[in-house]
Amino acid sequence: xxxxxxxxxxxxxxxxxxxxxxxxxxxxxxxxxxxxxxxxxxxxxxxxxxxxxxxxxxxxxxxxxxxxxxxxxxxxxxxxxxxxxxxxxxxxxxxxxxxxxxxxxxxxxxxxxxxxxxxxxxxxxxxxxxxxxxxxxxxxxxxxxxxxxxxxxxxxxxxxxxxxxxxxxxxxxxxxxxxxxxxxxxxxxxxxxxx
Amino acid sequence: xxxxxxxxxxxxxxxxxxxxxxxxxxxxxxxxxxxxxxxxxxxxxxxxxxxxxxxxxxxxxxxxxxxxxxxxxxxxxxxxxxxxxxxxxxxxxxxxxxxxxxxxxxxxxxxxxxxxxxxxxxxxxxxxxxxxxxxxxxxxxxxxxxxxxxxxxxxxxxxxxx
Numbered sequence: 001x002x003x004x005x006x007x008x009x010x011x012x013x014x015x016x017x018x019x020x021x022x023x024x025x026x027x028x029x030x031x032x033x034x035x036x037x038x039x040x041x042x043x044x045x046x047x048x049x050x051x052x053x054x055x056x057x058x059x060x061x062x063x064x065x066x067x068x069x070x071x072x073x074x075x076x077x078x079x080x081x082x083x084x085x086x087x088x089x090x091x092x093x094x095x096x097x098x099x100x101x102x103x104x105x106x107x108x109x110x111x112x113x114x115x116x117x118x119x120x121x122x123x124x125x126x127x128x129x130x131x132x133x134x135x136x137x138x139x140x141x142x143x144x145x146x147x148x149x150x151x152x153x154x155x156x157x158x159x160x161x162x163x164x165x166x167x168x169x170x171x172x173x174x175x176x177x178x179x180x181x182x183x184x185x186x187x188x189x190x191x192x193x194x195x
Numbered sequence: 196x197x198x199x200x201x202x203x204x205x206x207x208x209x210x211x212x213x214x215x216x217x218x219x220x221x222x223x224x225x226x227x228x229x230x231x232x233x234x235x236x237x238x239x240x241x242x243x244x245x246x247x248x249x250x251x252x253x254x255x256x257x258x259x260x261x262x263x264x265x266x267x268x269x270x271x272x273x274x275x276x277x278x279x280x281x282x283x284x285x286x287x288x289x290x291x292x293x294x295x296x297x298x299x300x301x302x303x304x305x306x307x308x309x310x311x312x313x314x315x316x317x318x319x320x321x322x323x324x325x326x327x328x329x330x331x332x333x334x335x336x337x338x339x340x341x342x343x344x345x346x347x348x349x350x351x352x353x354x355x356x357x
Contacts, residue, residue, distance in 0.1 A: 004343075004355050008315035011296040017212035017226050023201040026233050160238075 072124050077131040081146045088128065094121025098131070134167070134176055134188050147174065154178070198249060200237050207250060208233070210317065211257045217312035218261035220301035228264065232257045254317065255327055258309050265305055292353050299349040307342035310335055 002010065072088040079100055087099040098106045108127055135146045136154075143155045147167060157163040158178075167174040178188055211232050215225035235256055236249075243249050300308060313319045313327070321339070325332045347354045 004357060005315050005318070007292070007353070008296065008311075011293040012213050012217070012312075012316050014293050015213065015216055015222070015297070017208055017229055021204075021208060021212075021226060021230055021233075023204055023233075026200060026204075026230060026237060029230055029234050030237065 072128070075128055075131070077128075078135075078146070078148045080135055080137055081149055081151050083149065086131070088124050090124060096122070096124065096127050098127065134174075134178075136178055136188070145176065145178070196243055196245070197239075197241070198243075198246075200233065203236060203249060203253070204233055206246075207253050210250070211253050213316060214254055214309075214312055215257050215261045217300055217316070218258065218305070218308050219264060220297075224264060225261070228257055228260045231260055251327055254313070258313075258328070262305065262309070292350075295350060295353060296346075299346050299354075302349065303342055303345055307338050307345065310338045311342040311346070314339055 074085045075088055077084060077086055084101055086101070089097045089099065091097055096108050098108060100106070108122075108130070132148060137144050137146065141155075142153050143158055143163070145152050145154045145165060145167065150167075152165070152167055154163050154165050157165050161180040163176075163178040165176045165178070167176055176188060208229060212225050212229045215228040215232075216222065219225050219228070232253055236253060239252075241252060243252065300311065303311060309328070310324055313324050314321070319327070321332055321335045325335045328335075343354075343357060347356065
């Protein structure tokens with residue numbers, strides 16, 4: 001009869017990574033990272049001290065159920081420096097779609113964490129709080145960070161797939177770390193102070 | 196003594212993938228983390244002292260990256276059962292017990308998952324896990340006890356009393 005350790009190891013030995021993960025693939029990843037540094041992220045991770053949310057940006061042409069939960073309309077926010085009003089639709093527990101007026105929808109799903117580290121699904125209010133995090137775009141070869149109606153060129157700050165930027169919109173100082181995971185994904189971590 | 200990437204991947208890819216899977220319960224995410232971990236190994240200037248040093252470094256990078264991904268809260272709309280089935284041809288569960296155990300681990304609190312996996316799969320001792328994760332031995336012991344208790348409650352006769 002197996003002991004717990006043997007049982008555990010036997011179960012996990014049944015799962016294997018894809019055979020596509022090879023040293024050659026890692027080298028491709030490295031080269032791609034070089035070439036795509038600073039490209040527009042289609043998914044961005046927004047992290048605050050206790051909560052986090054990821055937005056997946058994509059055009060959604062398909063139908064979706066409109067009766068799956070709360071629906072917030074006319075929420076004021078920004079899209080790459082322009083003021084916009086969005087509608088926020090709850091499509092499942094902790095999962096939302098933010099509808100922008102230009103036809104772009106962003107899917108967002110997330111959890112905050114309680115004191116024991118257990119996930120608590122986001123609410124519409126959490127999503128609203130996350131809307132004004134910095135956005136990154138590549139325009140004419142420049143990496144631009146947008147924050148509300150302001151923008152700053154961070155091209156020179158991008159090193160090894162990361163950028164650390166201090167941004168001072170108004171009286172507030174914003175410390176922003178951008179970390180590109182792959183060509184489509186970047187994370188934005190922010191801390192802020194009044195001075 | 197930094198070893199060649201292909202040699203390190205041959206030795207540790209499965210371990211890195213499995214510790215990530217234990218934390219993330221998502222095959223594709225675990226594969227992404229494994230790739231990122233080995234890219235980080237390729238790029239690092241860390242001066243490794245031994246094979247064991249390399250192994251611990253890789254596992255720790257994978258653990259930290261996996262935890263960051265969990266905390267970034269990207270939730271694929273996929274239930275654990277669907278995820279396992281999605282593996283399709285790549286995974287053949289020999290027994291229902293294997294499948295039950297993976298599901299039970301996936302339901303453990305985040306803190307427990309890492310410690311349980313490092314203890315039961317990688318066979319690290321409590322002191323070694325505490326050093327790796329930079330936490331106290333008492334924390335490791337309490338999380339291990341909590342994890343065992345939750346696994347026992349879930350798996351019943353499939354998990355022995357310890």
